[in-house]
Amino acid sequence: MKNLIFNLFMKTYRFLILNIIMCFLSFGCKKADNETLKVENLDSFLKALSSKRMVNDVTTMSYKVVGAAYEWDEPSVLYVNPINTNNYTYLVKSNLDNRQVSAQFTQFEIKQPFSYQTGGINIVINDKEGMISGEYDFKSYFLNMRYPQSLNASRIEAMIKNCQMTNPLFLAKLALQNNVKEIKDNRISIPTIVQGLYYVVEFDPISNLPLNCTIKESDFLKGDIEYKIQYSDWRDIDGFNVPTKFHYYLGGRMFRSEQISDISINPIFPKDIFKISGIQSPVPYDTPNGWMGFIYSQWYNRWFDKGLLFDQPLNNGAWILEDHDLTPYGLPNQTVGEHIKIIGRPDHSLYSVAIKTSKGIFLFEPTLNNFWTRSVLNATKSKFPGQKISGVIVSHTHSAIASGVREAAYETQNVIIGKNGKSVIDEALANEHHLNPDALALNPIPINVNEVGGKTILAEGELEIYYLGGDTADLGRHANDMVIAYIPSYQTVIQSELMWNGPFKRVFVGQAANSYSDASKQELKRRAQFLDKSIKKYNLKVKRIISVQGGLGSYDDLINVINN
Numbered sequence: 132m133k134n135l136i137f138n139l140f141m142k143t144y145r146f147l148i149l150n151i152i153m154c155f156l157s158f159g160c161k162k163a164d165n166e167t168l169k170v171e172n173l174d175s176f177l178k179a180l181s182s183k184r185m186v187n188d189v190t191t192m193s194y195k196v197v198g199a200a201y202e203w204d205e206p207s208v209l210y211v212n213p214i215n216t217n218n219y220t221y222l223v224k225s226n227l228d229n230r231q232v233s234a235q236f237t238q239f240e241i242k243q244p245f246s247y248q249t250g251g252i253n254i255v256i257n258d259k260e261g262m263i264s265g266e267y268d269f270k271s272y273f274l275n276m277r278y279p280q281s282l283n284a285s286r287i288e289a290m291i292k293n294c295q296m297t298n299p300l301f302l303a304k305l306a307l308q309n310n311v312k313e314i315k316d317n318r319i320s321i322p323t324i325v326q327g328l329y330y331v332v333e334f335d336p337i338s339n340l341p342l343n344c345t346i347k348e349s350d351f352l353k354g355d356i357e358y359k360i361q362y363s364d365w366r367d368i369d370g371f372n373v374p375t376k377f378h379y380y381l382g383g384r385m386f387r388s389e390q391i392s393d394i395s396i397n398p399i400f401p402k403d404i405f406k407i408s409g410i411q412s413p414v415p416y417d418t419p420n421g422w423m424g425f426i427y428s429q430w431y432n433r434w435f436d437k438g439l440l441f442d443q444p445l446n447n448g449a450w451i452l453e454d455h456d457l458t459p460y461g462l463p464n465q466t467v468g469e470h471i472k473i474i475g476r477p478d479h480s481l482y483s484v485a486i487k488t489s490k491g492i493f494l495f496e497p498t499l500n501n502f503w504t505r506s507v508l509n510a511t512k513s514k515f516p517g518q519k520i521s522g523v524i525v526s527h528t529h530s531a532i533a534s535g536v537r538e539a540a541y542e543t544q545n546v547i548i549g550k551n552g553k554s555v556i557d558e559a560l561a562n563e564h565h566l567n568p569d570a571l572a573l574n575p576i577p578i579n580v581n582e583v584g585g586k587t588i589l590a591e592g593e594l595e596i597y598y599l600g601g602d603t604a605d606l607g608r609h610a611n612d613m614v615i616a617y618i619p620s621y622q623t624v625i626q627s628e629l630m631w632n633g634p635f636k637r638v639f640v641g642q643a644a645n646s647y648s649d650a651s652k653q654e655l656k657r658r659a660q661f662l663d664k665s666i667k668k669y670n671l672k673v674k675r676i677i678s679v680q681g682g683l684g685s686y687d688d689l690i691n692v693i694n695n
Contacts, residue, residue: 176319176332177303179339181371186303189371193224193398198389200436202243204352204530207609213386216243217436221252222393224400225294227301231405232256232294239266241438245651247272249438254282254290257405259416261287264409268438274461274634275644281414283442285424288324289431292424295330296344296360297377297389300396302332325425328566340365340372347566348381349426351500351534354562356382358429368394381429420444423502426567430500430534437531441479441499449474449506451514452482452682462633465683467675468621472514473682474507480633480681484625485511486618488590491521494543495616495625496679497535501569504535508542522547522589524596526627526679527610528555536560540578541570547589549598552612553582583614586669594618599665607661615665623675629662630689631655633681639692659692 177183197220201213220238225231236252249266261282266272295301306321313320317336320329323346334341341362348358358381362374373394379387424431424442434441452465452473460477467473475482475498483504484495492515497504511520523539524547526532536559540546548556557580564572571578587596599613609628616625637643639655647655666673666686673686 175339176334176341177307179334179372180300180303183307185370186300187307189300189304189396190228191224191226191397191400192298192300193222193393193395193400194391195393196221196223196389196391198387200433201386202433202436203384203386205243206529210243213384214243216433217241217438223294224398224404225298226400226405227291227295227298228304230256230258230291232290233404234290236265236267239438241436243437245269245438246648247438247645247651255405255407256282256287256290257407259284259287259421260407260413262407262410268435268440270634272438273638273643273645278411279409281410281412283414283424283444284417284421285427285431285444286435286440286442287416288421288424289428292323292428293432296346297374299332299341299344299362299374300371302330302341302344305330306332323425325422328426341374348429349564349566350381350430351427351537352530352559352562353382354564355566364390366394369396371396379429386429386433417444419446427500434531439479441481443478445499445503445506447506447509448476449483449503449510450476451510452477461637462682467623467677467683471618471621471623471677472511473677474510475682480635482677482679482682483507484616484677484679485514486594486616486625487515487518488521488593490590490593491519493522493524493547493589493594493616494520494539495524496526496532496627497523497539498532498679500534501538504538507535508539521545524548524614524616525552525556526615527613528552529610529628532627532679533559537564537569537571540580541574541576544576544578546578546580547587547596547614548580548582549612549614550582550584550600553580555612556580592619597665597669597671599661605661607657607659607664609658609661615662617669617671617673619672621675622672623677624662624666624671624673625677625679626662627679629658630676630678630684630692631680632676632678632684632688635681636684636688640695655692659689663689663693 177186180186200217202216203212205214206212218240221234221236224233234254239252240248249272252265252267254263262279263282264279265277270276302321306319309322311319311321317334319332323330331345332341333343343359343361345357345359348356350356361378364376365372366375375391377389378385457477462477465473470487472485473482474485481498483498486493492511520543522543522545525536540560546556560578583596584598595617597615638647676684676689
């Protein structure tokens with residue numbers, strides 16, 4: 132009996148001991164594996180760039196950038212995707228720990244929409260202050276407005292973001308500073324200034340060098356979209372591995388390529404290199420605008436590449452232009468009549484038009500973005516209180532023109548677009564917008580998208596829409612879904628891109644510091660000839676021509692472009 136009890140005890144004891152040992156080994160091995168995965172890969176990533184200590188010691192960098200920018204959303208008869216919009220060269224000096232950047236452009240060659248090469252640009256960012264001077268956009272080059280100006284918060288954050296993403300040494304420091312340890316699928320997620328958004332660095336499991344850096348962005352037409360910078364051609368610079376070639380992708384499409392040289396790590400800069408000075412009217416940092424610059428960074432950068440800056444806050448400030456003295460802006464009065472109101476702001480010369488009919492208000496062109504289009508809609512309501520906005524007319528689906536369509540569609544539930552454009556609008560209305568939900572994302576509602584061809588009569592003839600498709604070989608057509616609006620009682624055409632008024636006309640007629648290139652003049656003539664041919668084709672009686680680009684003009688102005 133004693134032997135039986137003893138044997139049962141020993142069996143139970145051995146079983147318990149064995150299970151304790153197995154549990155210990157299982158727990159210990161699992162924990163060790165996880166720790167090895169995290170520490171070894173993070174350390175290997177850092178060591179691939181340099182030692183951990185040396186990465187932490189990096190504070191300043193300088194280098195030369197040679198690059199080219201491309202656009203996918205502006206195809207025309209003459210230009211197919213991708214369109215080269217800009218070639219540039221600039222020198223960078225940075226201290227990203229302190230959010231300080233100096234960029235001196237020695238080449239800034241605009242290719243679209245007008246071809247010209249500026250004499251240079253100087254940009255300085257010092258944390259939440261910034262300035263820009265030189266020939267950095269259309270107005271500074273053509274109209275001699277070259278005095279230093281404050282950078283808006285959107286431009287500051289968009290530029291800082293690009294500098295951070297193209298600098299793996301800084302990203303490594305950021306990972307260390309944020310105590311980032313989790314490694315999953317050879318990727319490290321590093322927090323950014325926007326809560327919930329991360330720089331995701333993917334690295335090669337063999338070399339441990341970063342392959343790319345991605346982040347989720349928002350686009351007004353594409354919705355939530357991946358922004359990626361791909362690294363290649365690594366070089367040893369004073370003991371640090373640094374990529375020297377970069378390819379930028381938005382939604383899988385390459386829209387920028389750059390190569391850097393003359394790289395210096397930890398150079399000593401003059402103490403005043405990031406000093407902001409000489410600005411007559413400083414602009415304070417606007418936090419919501421800075422947030423916009425970060426999550427929509429490539430929207431801002433793509434406009435910069437075209438020499439057309441829209442960095443100022445765009446969530447309000449749309450004017451009924453006829454209600455203001457426009458003399459300080461070099462613009463004529465924009466009064467047309469009781470039923471037609473040109474809406475916008477003279478500091479950026481890209482306008483919408485409200486047309487009053489017996490069937491409600493129709494808005495021609497949802498320009499720039501949803502925020503600006505909402506401001507335009509609010510201005511329209513204030514001018515026509517109690518009147519329903521019955522529809523939005525989109526002249527064509529290039530992103531520069533149509534990026535506010537979701538807000539206008541939400542307001543009107545009725546989008547009018549030319550033949551061949553419906554699929555683009557349908558896609559824009561269906562895309563997901565989770566990162567920064569707009570009105571349509573928050574409250575999805577049915578939208579009528581009406582594709583028109585030939586002549587379309589609205590409001591019993593008070594408003595007519597004409598499709599300018601047809602011969603694909605016509606070089607002046609600009610877009611294959613182009614429409615214009617015509618108001619018979621005012622003998623007025625409203626159009627986009629085919630005739631440019633306001634400051635753009637001043638350049639054409641020689642009332643500016645610089646003139647258009649011969650190639651730009653020929654392009655403007657082709658477009659004017661096409662518009663005139665379309666007017667004659669439909670036998671329209673025209674006195675006035677309103678342009679989304681520049682505002683009010685006349686038929687005589689159109690003929691002047693054709694004949695000069």
